[in-house]
Amino acid sequence: MNKNLESITADRPNIITSQIEAISFYRKMDIKETVKEMIAGKYVIVEEFYSNGLLVLGELKKRLSFKYTDKSFQGQRAYRSAFREASHRLLIKVKENKLTVKKGPKVGWLELLYPDVSEFYVSFPEVQGMNSSWEWYKKGIEIKTLDITLKPYYNTYFPTRFDHLKLFDKWLKKYDGSKEKAIEIGVGSGVLSFQLIQNGFNDIFASDTNKNAIIGVSQECERLGFKDNITLSQGDLFENCDVKADVIVFNPPWIKAKHKLEEGIDKAMYYEDGLFDRFFEQAQNHLKPDGKIVMIFSNLAEVIETQSAHPIIDELRNNGRFRKDLHLTREVRASSRRTKREDNRKNEKVELWVLAAKTKK
Numbered sequence: 001m002n003k004n005l006e007s008i009t010a011d012r013p014n015i016i017t018s019q020i021e022a023i024s025f026y027r028k029m030d031i032k033e034t035v036k037e038m039i040a041g042k043y044v045i046v047e048e049f050y051s052n053g054l055l056v057l058g059e060l061k062k063r064l065s066f067k068y069t070d071k072s073f074q075g076q077r078a079y080r081s082a083f084r085e086a087s088h089r090l091l092i093k094v095k096e097n098k099l100t101v102k103k104g105p106k107v108g109w110l111e112l113l114y115p116d117v118s119e120f121y122v123s124f125p126e127v128q129g130m131n132s133s134w135e136w137y138k139k140g141i142e143i144k145t146l147d148i149t150l151k152p153y154y155n156t157y158f159p160t161r162f163d164h165l166k167l168f169d170k171w172l173k174k175y176d177g178s179k180e181k182a183i184e185i186g187v188g189s190g191v192l193s194f195q196l197i198q199n200g201f202n203d204i205f206a207s208d209t210n211k212n213a214i215i216g217v218s219q220e221c222e223r224l225g226f227k228d229n230i231t232l233s234q235g236d237l238f239e240n241c242d243v244k245a246d247v248i249v250f251n252p253p254w255i256k257a258k259h260k261l262e263e264g265i266d267k268a269m270y271y272e273d274g275l276f277d278r279f280f281e282q283a284q285n286h287l288k289p290d291g292k293i294v295m296i297f298s299n300l301a302e303v304i305e306t307q308s309a310h311p312i313i314d315e316l317r318n319n320g321r322f323r324k325d326l327h328l329t330r331e332v333r334a335s336s337r338r339t340k341r342e343d344n345r346k347n348e349k350v351e352l353w354v355l356a357a358k359t360k361k
């Protein structure tokens with residue numbers, strides 16, 4: 001079922017296994033002085049209680065917000081970057097896959113991602129990230145459209161709002177073409193492929209650049225009994241794909257990157273120049289003559305900044321390779337009405353595009 005699973009290992013936070021020169025932080029110590037040293041470049045190790053780490057981070061935030069008073073987008077980006085850099089010098093010790101401080105969370109990823117290392121330091125923010133991911137993993141994400149609970153692997157994109165799944169479900173229910181073969185690009189937590197399976201597609205090729213997504217979906221397929229239905233491949237777009245499909249599905253990243261993309265989850269949100277052009281060019285070779293490309297997109301980029309491009313509209317306008325078959329939209333239901341972020345995003349709509357190859361004259 002997997003093209004290259006044996007050869008991939010999960011991406012995990014960097015760790016330090018050697019002795020390091022650092023300040024050990026206990027609650028009775030001068031926190032302001034400790035944070036000053038941390039900003040200046042010293043490592044700090046959280047001792048005694050997990051909450052001591054939270055205290056240090058709180059103080060770091062306070063100190064940096066005095067320094068970075070510019071509230072503009074750029075100013076806040078500089079603040080976040082300074083916080084990120086300094087906070088990663090706050091370390092916590094892990095021994096036999098457990099945090100060595102008292103009253104810390106039990107983070108299952110420490111066991112699953114580091115079976116080979118018995119003692120190490122890892123940054124406190126990375127532990128917080130692993131802890132939050134572990135909580136999602138343990139609890140699972142209930143997907144009502146599918147009647148299953150997903151367990152997203154560490155550092156993998158998973159849906160927290162479900163409007164695009166409802167749109168896709170609506171299209172799948174009406175689709176009456178062949179269901180012999182499907183391809184999903186950017187499989188993430190597997191949710192769209194699982195929708196395909198539940199709607200009668202039994203032979204799917206699915207890829208993702210993110211190694212953890214491929215490992216996670218492979219485990220999910222075992223757990224949910226879908227392993228005979230999906231061939232997984234870690235790689236770029238249609239790399240390793242030698243089939244032609246009736247349906248090609250892609251829920252791509254929605255925002256054009258202004259930074260250099262990192263491997264992993266960064267590529268779930270942001271796309272680099274040329275991604276869509278490469279996708280459409282390769283899709284031509286993997287689509288059966290009557291096949292459909294189904295893409296999920298959103299006006300999120302426009303909501304954030306009005307001058308943004310729309311790569312699907314651009315493709316239809318400029319390249320003459322595909323025609324539009326269908327375009328559905330749905331307002332995104334805010335997950336919480338109270339947060340400012342949701343207010344900014346109140347005009348957000350999710351889109352489903354169905355494209356077909358233009359017949360050559």
Ligand SMILES: C[S@@+](CC[C@H](N)C(=O)[O-])C[C@H]1O[C@@H](n2cnc3c(N)ncnc32)[C@H](O)[C@@H]1O
Pocket residue numbers: 157158159185186187188189190191192207208209210213235236237251252253254264265267268269275
């Ligand atoms: C918005 S997420 C969608 C995940 C999932 N399909 C869903 O609908 O919840 C986009 C996914 O595409 C993957 N991706 C981004 N660029 C890719 C590429 N060039 N080739 C394959 N996958 C890519 C990302 O790693 C991410 O998992």
